[in-house]
Amino acid sequence: MKNKIRTNSGRNLKDLWKIRAKHVLYHKDGNYYNHLQQFPAALCDPYGYVLFKTEIDYVKSSYLQHGKQLHVPMCISSMPSYFKMR
Numbered sequence: 247m248k249n250k251i252r253t254n255s256g257r258n259l260k261d262l263w264k265i266r267a268k269h270v271l272y273h274k275d276g277n278y279y280n281h282l283q284q285f286p287a288a289l290c291d292p293y294g295y296v297l298f299k300t301e302i303d304y305v306k307s308s309y310l311q312h313g314k315q316l317h318v319p320m321c322i323s324s325m326p327s328y329f330k331m332r
Contacts (some may be wrong), residue, residue, distance in 0.1 A: 252264040256269075258312040269284040269285070270288045270290060270295070271288070273289070275291065278316070279315065280316065285304065286298060289318070293331060
């Protein structure tokens with residue numbers, strides 16, 4: 247079995263895009279994520295990211311649905327605070 251290199255992992259995008267966050271998560275479609283744990287934190291897709299400076303900003307965001315997984319119904323790119331990188 248080959249080891250697959252995750253080129254778009256949150257950690258890699260944090261370094262590439264110089265995201266000032268403690269916890270960065272990536273999803274290729276920008277709509278399902280694990281929950282963010284440390285703040286500031288960011289959610290990324292292949293083209294950009296959304297930064298949450300505090301846990302309160304994250305929990306109170308009307309764009310997020312907090313369930314077993316974090317769901318972003320309209321994808322992170324629809325959020326006003328989305329930073330487009332590509």
